[in-house]
Amino acid sequence: MRQITLSNGKTVEVECLSCAITSGVIEPDGGVIVETEHFHAHQDVAYPIKGLIILASKRHIFSFDELTEEEKLDYIHLLTKLRKAQREVLGIEYVYYFYNEDTTHHFHTWMVPRYDWMGDFGRSVESLRPVLLHARKERNTKEMVEDVLEGIRALAKAFNESSI
Template identity: 30%
Template sequence: MNRKDILGNEIKSECVGCAIVRGEVKLPGGIIYDGKSIILAADPEIPIPGFLIITSKRHIQSFAELTVDERAEIGNTIAIAERAIKDLKIAETVTLVQEERSKHFHIWIFPNQEWMLEKFGYGLQYLRDINAFAKDNASDADIENVIRTAEEIKKYIESEDKYD
């Protein structure tokens, strides 16, 4: 299954999560957090500033397959990423999504931005429409904003030192 990231690069892997872990996907703004068992980065396919993904380094599908340590690292990562999104004024609220339909475990940390609420409404039922709209209408400036926002979140996390 060939897909393109927001930078126009082809993702040639059957499993995007594994390709991210192997470094085969160019992540907008780079890796925000490279943990023991997870990677936090801007979503490589959806051009929305502050839209983050937590990807498991192991090829698993379900939250139930995570170890206790992996669950703890994910919880800490969600907390600091959410604080960054709010403190940096990217969004006032976030939506967390994890579904087993995907071949590789990941969690979306989706920033509920004002334009989304005005155009689509509030709730999970609108996320696919918002994502499609963002992909179909992204400008070069939007892509640059995704990269800049990922870099700002990385600096926030590094400066706050919340993982200790």
């Protein structure tokens, strides 16, 4: 079991955070954006950045080559719809996609939006870690968290109304 501190300050003890979230044991702040038979999309629970989506496999796997054909199709279809929603609903112009196989959690893709305030940290993948840490430490105010929650609600609404 590992102890993990969420962006809301709560600490959870789980073997796999992704499994706990996709199975409903832990509800991410703001709830689920959208889920399919194979995947679960939610706001990242560690970093309060509006529109920072985690697309996680419901099955406990670690890499692309473990996806079934059906999961591959579901993944790319949902990833595309999520990106469209980020652009149309939240006005996010640019996104970094990040996926790593040496994680302590299972297969998931981070969809990290780029905002103007992030420019101080650079414009490359190397800027992501400092951006994330800055968001957790300096942008975790009540107002900013409410903005993140509003983003989650707006994205979920777009998917529920099938406008995406």
